[in-house]
Amino acid sequence: MFMPELQRSEAFEWTQAAGGRVLQCVPLREHAPHLFTTRDLQLRDDEAEWSAVAAAVGVPPSRLRLIRQVHGTDVAVARAGGVGPVNRPEADVIVSNDPSIAIAVRVADCAPILLADTRLGVVAAAHAGWRGAARGAAAKAVLALGEQFGSQPADLIAAIGPCLGPCCGEVGPEVAGAFRDAGHAEDDVQRWFAPGAGDRSLLDLGRANVDQLVRAGVARARIYDAAICTKTHAQVFHSYRAAGAGAGRMAAVIRMKAKG
Numbered sequence: 001m002f003m004p005e006l007q008r009s010e011a012f013e014w015t016q017a018a019g020g021r022v023l024q025c026v027p028l029r030e031h032a033p034h035l036f037t038t039r040d041l042q043l044r045d046d047e048a049e050w051s052a053v054a055a056a057v058g059v060p061p062s063r064l065r066l067i068r069q070v071h072g073t074d075v076a077v078a079r080a081g082g083v084g085p086v087n088r089p090e091a092d093v094i095v096s097n098d099p100s101i102a103i104a105v106r107v108a109d110c111a112p113i114l115l116a117d118t119r120l121g122v123v124a125a126a127h128a129g130w131r132g133a134a135r136g137a138a139a140k141a142v143l144a145l146g147e148q149f150g151s152q153p154a155d156l157i158a159a160i161g162p163c164l165g166p167c168c169g170e171v172g173p174e175v176a177g178a179f180r181d182a183g184h185a186e187d188d189v190q191r192w193f194a195p196g197a198g199d200r201s202l203l204d205l206g207r208a209n210v211d212q213l214v215r216a217g218v219a220r221a222r223i224y225d226a227a228i229c230t231k232t233h234a235q236v237f238h239s240y241r242a243a244g245a246g247a248g249r250m251a252a253v254i255r256m257k258a259k260g
Helices: 047-056 130-134 137-149 173-181 186-192 205-215 240-246
Strands: 012-017 020-025 034-037 075-078 093-096 102-107 111-117 123-128 156-160 193-195 201-203 223-225 250-255
Touching (some): 012 047, 075 137, 093 102, 093 137, 102 111, 111 137, 111 250, 123 130, 123 137, 130 173, 130 205, 137 205, 173 201, 205 223
Antiparallel strands (some): 034 250, 111 123, 111 156, 193 201
16 A cells, blocks of 8 residues: 655655565656665565565666665765676765666665766665765765766756654754764754754754755756655654664665666
């Protein structure tokens, strides 16, 4: 059963895939097969579940590229004609110019960001929770597409999947401090953090990532934010804030569209 009441952005729609309900960004779908999974899949190390994810974007499981995420901004490259990594490289951004490969990041409250170049077709996936956002993971994905494949930011389209919303994104003062220490302007910090109880703040993770994509040169009209809070809707999405260490993981997966 689909849940249109959770579809806060008209740019996203529910679809039924082999592994269960998934969310897709309609404008992005025109340029790249992709999906954001739900809690219908746990996505830890279950081979059958990852096989379902691969099938949903049209590749065999052997052509699905994952990374070991560490809340940083290092980039892994899945290049056409290259030999795929036997082990998952340590990174939080992955880019590809190979239509036979699907790339993915895993999340459970962090923001999953998918990008596609509407001219060249190359794609990226980024894992951007508060640590990644503080370190500029979204902008790093834009930069990596340019450095690796010659993408221009103006040609990119981006989709931000469900993540912890400003309603539930309560954080301590050290989080805003990390953004300041990373060099973000005070005006940006004030815009991304709303006052909470005591010394706590409420982080708008989606807005922070949108703003960083814009600063990196992506047109605002080409950035689509699902604006669905994973903790609020923990019956639909995996949420670390709701379930703690036992939370499952969701995937954001994208593949370069094959030409012809």
